[in-house]
Amino acid sequence: MPDRLNDADQAFVDHLRGLLPAAAFLDASDTFLTEPRGRYRGKGVVVAPATTDEVAALIRACNAARVGVVPHGGGTGLVGAQVLVEGAVPIILSLSRMTRVRAIYAEEGVMIADAGAVLADLQTAALNAGKMFALSLGSEGTARIGGLLSTNAGGLNVLRYGTARAQCLGLEVVTPEGEIWHGLTRLHKDNTGYDLRDIFIGAEGTLGVITGAALKLSPIPAVEGSALLAVTDPAAALSLLSLARDIVGEGLSGFELMSRVGFDFMMETGLMAAPPLQPLPDWQVLLRVGLSAGSDADDALERIFTAASEAGLVQDGLIATTTDEANRLWAMRETIPEGNRLIGSIASHDISLPLSRIADYIPEAARRIAALGPLRINCFGHLGDGNLHYNVFAPKGEDRKAYDPIRKQVSAIVHDLAVEMGGSFSAEHGVGRLKVGEVEQYNDPVRLNLMRRIKASFDPNGIMNPGAMLRS
CATH class of the missing domain: 3.30.465.10 (Uridine Diphospho-n-acetylenolpyruvylglucosamine Reductase; domain 3)
Incomplete structure (x- = not known):
């Protein structure tokens, strides 16, 4: 891998202007220079080709001049892959004009x-x-x-x-x-x-x-239904997952675990007036079924609720009676990250675990983090595929910045335990620049070496998203 790339300086940009139309050159606004969590502010010259041939011409020029390229989609990534802070000034390759x-x-x-x-x-x-x-x-x-x-x-x-x-x-x-x-x-x-x-x-x-x-593309389910169920703990949620699959099979399309803290945050920040289930349970599951024509989604959900209640897994719940009500329940689930953002985390994590280890992981991680102080934990996520968003916050009323010195300790606890239990430190947000160290720390050495060899083979000049996923 080369030690150094060159800046996208004015001479190089002038060269690009001879290859691409004027409309391809955009202002380097905050849209392209920041990421959602505000941890990184990047730099670069923004170029937005309109066709694949224009992308190819841009990349050929960058490779010949050894100028780095940072691809930029919607900018919604949470691990800093879309911004480059250090090193030579890159081209930010925006896909915003390729939308057909x-x-x-x-x-x-x-x-x-x-x-x-x-x-x-x-x-x-x-x-x-x-x-x-x-x-x-x-x-x-x-x-x-x-x-x-x-x-x-x-x-x-x-x-x-x-x-x-x-x-x-x-x-x-x-x-x-x-x-x-x-x-x-x-x-x-x-x-x-x-x-x-x-x-x-x-x-x-x-x-x-x-x-x-x-x-x-997939067929649109003929009938759908959603239910919000209060469960005793994550172990009960996992048993509920198995029970629901036994009843509806592949018709179970969504299964989300939510903790009380996430609802507390939404109410604390004014995103929610009152929770759907009262008193507010410590743990809830939001599930969705999508079934074929001739099936009855409400009947399926009622059978799940009845069987779960009889098994002692569920204490309370509601079944959405209209599409609007179901949409409101899922919008509530998607508002949890906004509540987190407004409160402001010390450290956020995107981990995955074998399903059978989740019930052990959640209390053990909380026990280890409690040793650092009276921190708040909002654990939620896609329980059906083992993906948890495990986010840690300062005590109510305290400034999260005061806890910056322990951020790395918090993340080490969360990630170490996940790996110990056969899980991953990154489930769906990727590695970006935020987790390059974790790639080196937790990966099997043979896998890491193979990754580096693939990178060197595909991109010998090291121009593509330098510093993301693998250290430059």
Whole structure:
């Protein structure tokens, strides 16, 4: 890997202006220089190509001049992959002008789109074609599909439909040398060599730039239903998950664990007037079923509730009686991160665990963190796929900045225990620049060496998102 890249100086920008139209050059506003948590402020020259050929021309020029490239989708990532703070001034490659839905093959269940297409727009396009694009997460109104694939995003529907990787058939990618890989296959089976798609998905722009994607579309469930259930503890929530699967099978599409602290935060910050279930339980599960025609979602939810109550897993609950009520429940779940943001965490974590270890992890992590002081913990997440958002906060009324000296200790407790229990320190937010140290600390040495060799092979000049995922 080279020791040094060159600045995108005025001479180089003038060279780019001879290759690309004037509309491709955007102001370097805060939109492109900051990330949502405010931990990083980057630098760079913003260029927004409108076509894959323009991306290729830009990358070829950057590679020849050894100028770094930071791909930028919707800017919603939480690990700093979209900003570069240190080193030479890079080109910030924005996908904001590449937003087309190129084609929809409804009978095949396939949609082909530019990498800059916003997730919510793709969801709407699929619905207009009588299908569903099942990837769903809180930032779907601004997140772009290229970035979501580059981080292998998860979200609310992973339990049934899988991560972004599982919902992608093929990619179009511009390599670090400016070549275009035309991999927009609509095939579900193609065993003709290495699966390049899986190499680029989750690579966070360090191996190339995704410019287009062939996406899987799913049938729209004929009937849906949602329920909010109070459970005694995370162990009961896991038993409820197993019970619900026994009753509705693959019809269970969402299963979210929420702690009392998340609701306290929403009320403390004015995001919620009163909780749906009162008195407020310590733990709640929000679940959703999507069933075929002729099925009764309310009946399925009532059977789940009755069986769970008889087993002593559930003390209270409500079943949404209208679509609006169900939407309000899921909007409540998606408001938890906003409450966290307004309170301000000492340290936030995105971990995953084997399902059988979650009930052990949550109390043990809390016990270890309590040794540091009377800190507040908001643990919530996608229980069905083992993904927890484990966030730690200062005591009520105290300034979180006073706890900055113990931030690394907090994260070490959370991550060490996750790895001890066979889990991961990063489940769906990626590595970015925030967790490069953890990649080095926790990864199997052979895997880490293979990753470095792949990076060096694909990007020998080290121009692609330098410093993200792997240390430059």
